[in-house]
Amino acid sequence: MFTYRADATAAQIEAIPRGLSRLPGLIPQIRRYEYGAGINPGNKDFVVVADFDSNADFVTYRDHPDHQAFIAECITPAVAERVAVQYLIS
Amino acid sequence: MFTYRADATAAQIEAIPRGLSRLPGLIPQIRRYEYGAGINPGNKDFVVVADFDSNADFVTYRDHPDHQAFIAECITPAVAERVAVQYLIS
Numbered sequence: 001m002f003t004y005r006a007d008a009t010a011a012q013i014e015a016i017p018r019g020l021s022r023l024p025g026l027i028p029q030i031r032r033y034e035y036g037a038g039i040n041p042g043n044k045d046f047v048v049v050a051d052f053d054s055n056a057d058f059v060t061y062r063d064h065p066d067h068q069a070f071i072a073e074c075i076t077p078a079v080a081e082r083v084a085v086q087y088l089i090s
Numbered sequence: 091m092f093t094y095r096a097d098a099t100a101a102q103i104e105a106i107p108r109g110l111s112r113l114p115g116l117i118p119q120i121r122r123y124e125y126g127a128g129i130n131p132g133n134k135d136f137v138v139v140a141d142f143d144s145n146a147d148f149v150t151y152r153d154h155p156d157h158q159a160f161i162a163e164c165i166t167p168a169v170a171e172r173v174a175v176q177y178l179i180s
Contacts, residue, residue, distance in 0.1 A: 001091065001175050036177030039145055044175035049139060055129055083173055085091050085134035087126030 001044035003081040012078035013037075016046060019074040026066040029057035044083070051089065058086055091134035093171040102168035103127075106136060109164040116156040119147035134173070141179070148176055 004013060017035060024030045032051035038044055052058045061067055075082070094103060107125060114120045122141035128134055142148045151157055165172070 001173060034177075034179055036179070038175040038177060040148075040176045044173055047175040047177055058130075083091060083134055085128040085137040086130045087124075087128055087137055089124055089126070 001083050002046040002075070002079045004045045004078055005080040008078040008080075012074075015074045016078065019070045020048060023066060023070060027061050027064050029053070029061045029064075046079075055086060055088075091173050092136040092165070092169045094135045094168055095170040098168040102164075105164045106168065109160045110138060113156060113160060117151050117154050119143070119151045119154075136169075145176060145178075 002016075017037075020033070020035050024033045029052055030050060031053060033048070034050075035046070035048040037046050050058075050061070052061060092106075107127075110123070110125050114123045119142055120140060121143060123138070124140075125136070125138040127136050140148075140151070142151060
């Protein structure tokens with residue numbers, strides 16, 4: 001989940017889903033990839049929900065050059081805080 | 091996503107998934123309900139990922155007496171922080 005920077009521009013915010021949309025085509029470990037802006041006040045601004053076959057595949061995604069480039073180009077300029085969790089789907 | 095209280099007991103922590111497991115049978119608006127403890131250090135402790143047909147159905151779930159009872163019995167005693175977001179699945 002992300003919280004936008006107070007000075008994040010509309011263009012920076014719009015770049016996030018655009019950047020995310022490219023990743024499933026670049027990172028084969030992604031099994032399911034959903035993301036969207038928060039719709040209720042008082043909660044976080046944006047979220048990504050991603051499924052992988054294993055935690056090892058998640059780590060491959062996390063460290064993948066295209067994911068790291070997306071973070072540098074789209075997340076770092078616009079996001080003040082990121083909170084995350086990975087869990088095993090039973 | 092939840093962060094446990096520093097003094098949360100193992101029994102209180104184990105009560106969370108047990109309490110969650112009852113909710114889909116009690117709240118018909120729940121379409122998909124996944125939850126689990128975080129598996130990687132440095133991230134949140136627990137997460138619930140739930141799908142609904144509409145934001146209105148989410149609000150019905152959020153305010154449902156059984157959900158509110160679960161919060162009082164299982165979340166309030168064991169959780170220090172809750173962060174959340176709702177988003178539209180395109």
